Amino acid sequence: MGERGGKRVLEKGNVAMAEGAVQAGCRCYFGYPITPQNEVPEYLSKRLPEVGGVFLQAESEIASINMVLGAVSTGVRAMTSSSSPGISLMQEGISFLAGSQLPALIVNVQRCGPGLGGIKTTQGDYYQATRGGGHGDYRTLVLAPWSVQEMFDFPFLAFELAEKYRNPVLMLPDAVLGQMKDAVVMTPPGPIITYEKDYVLDGAKGRPARNIRSMYLEDDDQELLNYALRTKYEIMEANEQRHEETETDDAEVVIVAYGTAARLALSAMQQAREEGLRVGLFRPVTLWPFPAKALRALARRVKRFLVVEMNLGQMVDDVRAVLGPEVEVDFFGRPGGGMPTPREILAHLHGRGVDKGNEWADKVDAAVDHYVWWREGVLQPREVSPVGHKGVADE
Amino acid sequence: MNTIIIDTERCKGCYLCIEACPKNCIEQNGRPNASGNYPVQFVLASECIACALCALVCPDVAITVFRHVKEAKTADTAMA
């Protein structure tokens, strides 16, 4: 990347993503403030009016995603962005987009949870993103950038794929990628591609009235729609798996990581190589569809994989499912805002646990003592008489 | 003569029209339609004043109302 025309500038990931979206033709943005993605609405509130576009701060994430649903029904390119709790609120709307087969871009600059969690970085929303996230049998296409350049570039790809498959596309960076400043070329990575939109609601003039919906009550229509969607997802799985490999040619061990975790893994890989350990990096770029074909091909040569994530182990399930029990798949991750350090990753590459010293171990023990209040011996079950009207036992 | 046409297949038998008609020109007809509803029928056609109140209250738009109008000039050829 960066070989195309245009000068390199220093920019934040969030802003680069927002500018990329505008250059990719996004003309409507609806969103609700949440750290660590506030640069996106702040930038677009100024930028979109310059190109005749619409910026609207919505009353909630629920409203945001449904405003997106309305806007994309008219054929425009529209998006929203948020961070984890806000994305949770959007799930019903995302499910409606998928069921109604509408294209939209949703960006989740992940922050740690569960609950309100904190604004530190995480990759805790992998399951939510790659399994649809809302109700019903559906998938969203998930793009995982790992650099500010990809933050800028991926909206182009996202809108193209969204329109090609008439399906919502998610970008899944994390707080670090959103906040990080780096050199980036902010000119389009290629031509802007779109597809015919024969569903657009723009008034039934000279054609029969159209309807966009996800509810099919008659006969087996809903079941049939689901089969049709399955076929679409199968085509997406066949055509849209994307990944990147670094120094896997001679690798004995390959780290599988995406996004910010892949950046940390790259440093660990380089250190490992200096120590003579032949390590490679396999970076999924699409998290759904998961790049299973390439990973399986790699596993014909490589017998040991280390999955590194900023969570307690989510993508590792996909890696294990793809590679099967024959292949050794280790995992190292840190949740709740913790970032795996290259030193820790290196230790895992050497097959050792990480010795973070007694101080850290004591802290973890103390946390378990503090939070896990139901430990055996601390809390005893006891039988009570039927619950009274105040919700407590009448004793 | 004024007249109304009731689409008996569309009629759900709510009888709001019976209630609305000031001249009692509509009544239940006692035979079910294909959907199993008991539609209404137009009786006492001579009384109908074409006020269209029946059609106005019909939630199912089952009633079309026609008003008798004198034919211009050649009034003598007008229908009875």
Place this chain on the structure above:
Amino acid sequence: MSKVIFERPRYLCDKVTHYCAGCTHGTAHRLVAEAIEHFGVGEKAVAVAPAGCSVMLYKYFDVDSVEAPHGRALAVGTGIKRARPDLFVFTYQGDGDLASIGLCETMHAANRGEGITVIYVNNAVYGMTGGQMAPTTLLGQRTTTTPAGRKHDNEGHPLKMAEMMATLEGVLYSERVALYDPKQIRRARKAIFHAFEVQTKHNGFGFVEVLSACPTNLHLSPVQSQKWVENEMCAAFPLGLYKDVTAKPPELPAATPEAEVNGVSQGTCHAV
């Protein structure tokens, strides 16, 4: 010879609806279809359907339509109207949809003064899900979830949307009407027409609350349920005009210039 003086309006599809006998959703549909025809917006209208008994309105209105998640019709409508200010957008929502789960979207779209026409059908129950309590259920009214009748100390009071709407700066017009007899239907027609005009003429937010009968869940005959609306509902929800500032509309933001509208809509949607 004879002349047709009452027939099916052009934009109401020639289909038997799924509504129960005597349900005045059908009447409200007809009035809306008449307004679509009267204002000549049939070729640029987009209807936003709610979750509720009117979820299938796409079958009945011969205009473009989209289905919104339960309660979010006005957010969806906002998205459409912002993307395409040249379109005529209306939502058609029940009381559960608009005044309970979607209250937040309703208040904010109204407060922003979106150029959207809202047809709010208040029947005091959740029709589609089988007659549970609605935000508008009357005090003392029995529903499947208020078996002993709604009590204010437990479920609160019926929510009066037409009055609430009137308090918002963004709303140009708010009126409550009913459909229980021909006179009320004529008034409702006038109100719905005016709410359409609020959008066609002033690009403003027009709100009509239509008191409607759900005979099925009131467990009354269609005729009795109209009486119930007249006597019980109208006592709790007084009919009337709550706001109309269209004679002297407030300063609205400058309309989007034609060129820009095209840039955002046609231009963008086909060029990218």
